[in-house]
Amino acid sequence: MLVILTGCPEQPSVEKTPKADLSQSSEQTANMVADKRQIVTKTVEKRTSGRTWSEIKASGYINAVKLDWQLESALPRAGSTSAYHSSLLKSFADERGLKINWLRVRNLTAMFVKLSAFEVDIIPRHLTITENRLEKFSFSYPLLRDREVVIAKSGKHNFNSEDINEVVLPVGSAYIDSVTKQFPHWEMNIIDEKVSSQEVADSIADGTAKYAVLDGISVKTLQQYRDDIQSVFTLPKAINLAWAVNLGNDSFLHELNQFISVHHVMQTLEPERTIDFNKLRKDKLPLRVITRNSPETYFLWRGELLGFEYELMRKFADIHKVKLVIVVADSYDEMLELLAEGKGDIIAAGLSRTKVRAKQITQAKLATSLRYNRVKEQLVAHQDSLPIHELADLKGRTITLRKSSSFWTTGQRLAKDFGAKIIIANEDVATEILISQVADKEIDLTIADSNLIAIESSFRTQIITPLTFKEDVPYAYLVRQSNPQLLAYLNEFIRKYYRGTFYNVVKNKYFYNEKLLESHKKYRLVSGSTLSPYDDIVRSHVQPYNFDWRLIVSQMYQESRFNPLATNSTGAFGLMQMLPKTAKELGVDNLKDPEQAIASGVQYLDWTRDRFSKDLPIQEQIFFSLASYNAGFGHVKDAQRLARELGLRSDIWFNNVEKAMLLLQRRHYYKKARYGYVRGREPVNYVRDIHQRYLSYIRITE
Helix, strand or coil: CCCCCCCCCCCCCCCCCCHHHHHCCHHHHHHHHHHHHHHHCCCCCCCCCCCCHHHHHHHCEEEEEEEHHHHCCCCCCCCCHHHHHHHHHHHHHHHCCCEEEEEEECCHHHHHHHHHCCCCCEEEEEEECCHHHHCCEEECCCCEEECEEEEEECCCCCCCCCCCCEEEEECCCCHHHHHHHHCCCCEEEEECCCCCHHHHHHHHHCCCCCEEEEEHHHHHHHHCCCCCEEEEEECCCCEEEEEEEECCCHHHHHHHHHHHHHHCCCCCCCCCCCCCHHHHHHCCCCEEEEEECECCCEEEECCEEECHHHHHHHHHHHHCCCCEEEEEECCHHHHHHHHHCCCCCEECCCCECCHHHHHHHHHCCEEECCCCEEEEEEEEEECCCCCCCCHHHHCCCEEEEECCCCCHHHHHHHHHHHCCEEEEECCCCCHHHHHHHHHCCCCCEEEEEHHHHHHHHCCCCCEECCCEEEEEEEECCEEECCCHHHHHHHHHHHHHHCCCHHHHHHHHHHHCCHHHHCCCCCCCCCCCCCCCCCHHHHHHHHHHHCCCHHHHHHHHHHHHCCCCCCECCCCCECCCCECHHHHHHCCCCCCCCHHHHHHHHHHHHHHHHHCCCCCCCHHHHHHHHHHHHHHCHHHHHHHHHHHHHCCCCCCCHHHHHHHHHHHCCCHHHHCCCCCCCCCCHHHHHHHHHHHHHHHHHHHHHC
C-alpha cells in the first residue's frame, strides 16, 4: 500500500549519496521505504463501528478505497469499470455536498480489511454479492448483473468444464467462491499479489497461465482493444455486483440505495439507439460522443483525461446534467458509421466542414452544427529546408498526406497546378506523426490545420509554416438528421460559448500556451558547484526511497528548471510538476512549498517504480519509473506489452521499450492499447535527457 504523505520529517543532511544507492538489493530498498512510510503514515483513530450517515454528513467527506493501480485511470472505453465507479460515487457525493477521501490498497483482500477495520466507509467497485460476503458486509442495490467467464489465449481450445482445469484467480476475488461452489474439481492458482484484469489477460496471452476467470464486462472491455485472448466458457450462475459497506450501517446504505434507485444507474453495455435529446435526458441515459484519440481531441496524460473536444463536450454534458461517454473511433469513415448506426450521438473530433465532405454527410443522413471553431490550412516544412515563398516554389517538392484527410483535395490541386509531388501516407499515420516526420527530416512537407501545428510547435521548434492555403476553415459537430433537438441544443451551446471566456481559456490551454512555447536556457554548472538551490531538501527525502539525489535534481530541472512556481497548460505545478489531484492523494496540499513539492515528486516516482517487477535491474527500474512519471504508468505498460509482441526486450528501456513507446503514436498500434494514444517521443526524450544530465551531475559532484 502507498501510504498518504502528511508532512516532511527532518532527515540528517548528507553531503554525498554513495554510488551504492543505485545497487542496493530490492529487499533493502523495500525495508527502507517501509520505514519511511511508517514515519509519514497519517494517524487514524481506531473505530469499533462504521460511520453512520449522520457522522459522514457531519464530517463533510466519504472515506472510500480503491486499488493502487487506479491512481491513474485507463482510457475510458465502453464497460470500463474503474472510471464508472469513481464518476458515480463523485455524483453521489456532489449531490450531498461531500468530498471523497480516497485510500489505496494493493489488492481486493486489503479492501475488505480496510472496511472491516472501519477505516473506510465504502468499497465503490463491482463486487460480487456472495453468501460468504453477506455474512460480513452489506451491499447496495445491484449496479450490474453479469456472468463470470473463463478466458484463454486466442486460438483453438477444447475446454471442458468436467476436466480438472487449472485456473488463475486473483486473491480476494469472488471468482474463488464461484469456482469452489460450481466446479470444486478445478485446480485454483490464486495470485497473492496486486493484479488488474489487464495483467491477468497478459499472463494468459504470454503463456504464463492457460486459463483464468474474469467477470464478463471486464472481458468485453479487454476485447475492445486486444485480440490475443478469448472467452472459452461461461460459468452458469449469474452474479449481482454492487458496492459494499459495513454490516448494519443501514442509514448509509439507505442513502446509497436511494441514489441508485432515483438515477437508474445500473451499468449496461448500451445497445444501438437513435433517440433525440429530450428523451435521452428523460430516461437518464448518457450522451455518447464519438471522437478520435489524439492530442487535439481526447487523450490520457498522467491519469487526467484531456483534449479540446473532450473539455467542450464535458461542459455541454454538465450544462444539461447528463453523463458523458466517449466512443473512440479509428477513422473518419468509422465515425460516420458509428453515428449512423446509433452507437453514438455526436461526432466531436475537430472535423472540418468542407464541400467534399458535405455530400457524404448528407448521403449518410447526418447534419452539421454551426461552426464552433475555425482554423487555417497550412503547409508544414522544416526550418532548414529550401525556402518556400510562393506556390511556384512547390514544384518538385514532395508533400505526404493521407488520402482520407481533408487536405487531400488541396494536395491534388497543388500537384496539378504547381508541380508538387504527392506521396500517399499510410492511413494509420496521423497528421501529428507526419508533422514529427517533417521535424525529423524523414519527409519533406505535409499539410495540417493551424490548431494541430500550434500543439506540435510547442514541442518541435524546427517546423515552420511558409504557406497558408485556406483561411477560416470551419469545424462543426455532426448529429443524425433525425435528432433535431440535439442539433438545436448544440447550436445554442455554440452561440453562447463560442469565443467566450470559457471557450478561450480551453483553446489557449491546448493551442496557444506561451509557457510551452518558451525555450529554456541550459543551467550551466562547473565542477564542485551545487546542482540546484534545493540540493539539501532533495538529499533529505531520497535516502529512504533509494534514489540518488542527483537523479532527482536532474528530473527537477527537466520538469521546472528549478522554478517553484512553474506550471503548464494541463495544471501540473511546482518543482516536480505534480498534478494537484495526484498531490492531494499523496497528502500534499501546497505545491508552492519546495519541500512539499519535492517530497510528493519523490513519493510519486517511488509509486511508479513499485508498480514494476522487482525482477527488473535497479537501473532499468529507474528508467521505467521516469517514463511513467512523464507519460503515465499505463502507457509504459502498453509499451512493454507491444515490445514483447514485436520481439523486443520488455525489461530494457533503451532501444527496446522506448521503440515501442514511439510506435504508440501510430493509430495501428495505439488502437490496440489499453491507454490509447501517447505522444511517445516525449517520454523517450524525457528519460534520455534526465539520464544524460544525471551522468554529468555525477562527474561534477565527484
